[in-house]
Amino acid sequence: MSTTDPGRARPTVGQYQEQERPAFAYAQQGDTWVVFAGTILAVLGTLNIIDGIAAVSKSKFFVGEAKFVITDLKTLGWVVLILGAAQLTTAAGVWLRWTGIRWVGVAIASLNAIAQLLVMPAYPLWAISLFALDILVIYALIAYGGHRRA
16 A cells, blocks of 8 residues: 555656745855845944944043044944945845945945045044955955846
């Protein structure tokens, strides 16, 4: 006596193919770098918004009597605040795989890296840390952000 049900048809080879996964489920190493870049962009955007608000409101968080190359802390705070909002939007685009968004991400991360170097007199170690994360985002988006060919 057979243990299989005689009424069921036998499955074919192509029947057990993997189902389509959601956009956030990635398998390849390059795709994980892109998810990493989007996540770090979101973290940087959040931190930049917090830092921008603190700079604009003249918080005691920053080093007093800091001398800046171009302008004052309040203006740089507005720049960092706007870059933070742009980074959050770009992070969403990277996660959703919008066409061409990785180059926007590279541009935003590059501008933020420059802004962090300009703000360095106000909080040096923090600015260097964010600068390093910007460089990682640029690397991930350039090296692994392209479309995969089958």
